[in-house]
Amino acid sequence: xxxxxxxxxxxxxxxxxxxxxxxxxxxxxxxxxxxxxxxxxxxxxxxxxxxxxxxxxxxxxxxxxxxxxxxxxxxxxxxxxxxxxxxxxxxxxxxxxxxxxxxxxxxxxxxxxxxxxxxxxxxxxxxxxxxxxxxxxxxxxxxxxxxxxxxxxxxxxxxxxxxxxxxxxxxxxxxxxxxxxxxxxxxxxxxxxxxxxxxxxxxxxxxxxx
Numbered sequence: 001x002x003x004x005x006x007x008x009x010x011x012x013x014x015x016x017x018x019x020x021x022x023x024x025x026x027x028x029x030x031x032x033x034x035x036x037x038x039x040x041x042x043x044x045x046x047x048x049x050x051x052x053x054x055x056x057x058x059x060x061x062x063x064x065x066x067x068x069x070x071x072x073x074x075x076x077x078x079x080x081x082x083x084x085x086x087x088x089x090x091x092x093x094x095x096x097x098x099x100x101x102x103x104x105x106x107x108x109x110x111x112x113x114x115x116x117x118x119x120x121x122x123x124x125x126x127x128x129x130x131x132x133x134x135x136x137x138x139x140x141x142x143x144x145x146x147x148x149x150x151x152x153x154x155x156x157x158x159x160x161x162x163x164x165x166x167x168x169x170x171x172x173x174x175x176x177x178x179x180x181x182x183x184x185x186x187x188x189x190x191x192x193x194x195x196x197x198x199x200x201x202x203x204x205x206x207x208x209x210x
Contacts, residue, residue, distance in 0.1 A: 006030045016050040017070035072097050078104045084111035094153035095132040101158050103134040135159050169193050174201040
C-alpha cells in the first residue's frame with residue numbers, strides 16, 4: 001500500500017514507477033493529487049502518475065494530457081485505452097508498454113490526434129511509426145502494414161506467440177530491443193529500404209542484470 005499524505009504537493013515524473021502494491025490512497029486533505037478508479041492523478045485530472053495493479057481494462061480519461069512515461073511498465077492490465085488528449089511525447093523513442101506482459105490489446109480514442117490502434121496494435125496517427133505490439137497478442141505471423149517507416153524500441157518485446165515477423169518495403173528504422181524476449185521468433189523479413197538497425201534490435205534475450 002502506498003499512501004500519499006496531505007502535505008505532499010509535488011511528485012516527480014516516474015517517481016512512483018515500479019512501486020509494488022495493489023492499493024494507493026491519498027489523504028482527503030491533499031489538494032494536489034487524487035485517486036480516480038485505479039489511477040493516481042493530479043488534482044485537475046490532467047496528469048496520470050501511477051496505476052493500481054489489476055488484470056482488466058484501464059482507460060486513460062479524455063482529460064489526461066500528460067502520462068508519466070513509465071506508468072504502464074510491469075502493469076497487469078489486458079486492455080489499455082488511450083484517451084483523446086494523450087500527447088505525442090508519451091511514445092517518442094520506445095514502447096510505453098514495455099513489460100506489460102499481460103497486455104492483449106490497445107485501443108485509442110478516435111479524437112486523439114497523435115495515435116491510432118489497428119487490430120490492437122498502437123501506431124502514430126499518420127501510420128509512420130509502429131509503437132507497441134501487445135505482449136499477449138495472439139498470432140504466429142505478423143506483417144507490418146504498409147506506410148510504416150519506424151519501429152520503436154521494445155515494440156514487439158515479450159511476445160511469445162510470434163514466430164514470423166514481416167517488414168515491408170518502406171521500413172527505414174528498427175529501434176533497440178524491438179523484438180526482445182520474443183522467445184519463439186525464428187523468422188524476420190527485412191526490407192531493402194532498411195537504413196537503421198539499432199543495438200539489439202533483433203533476437204536479443206535479456207537474462208537479467210549482470
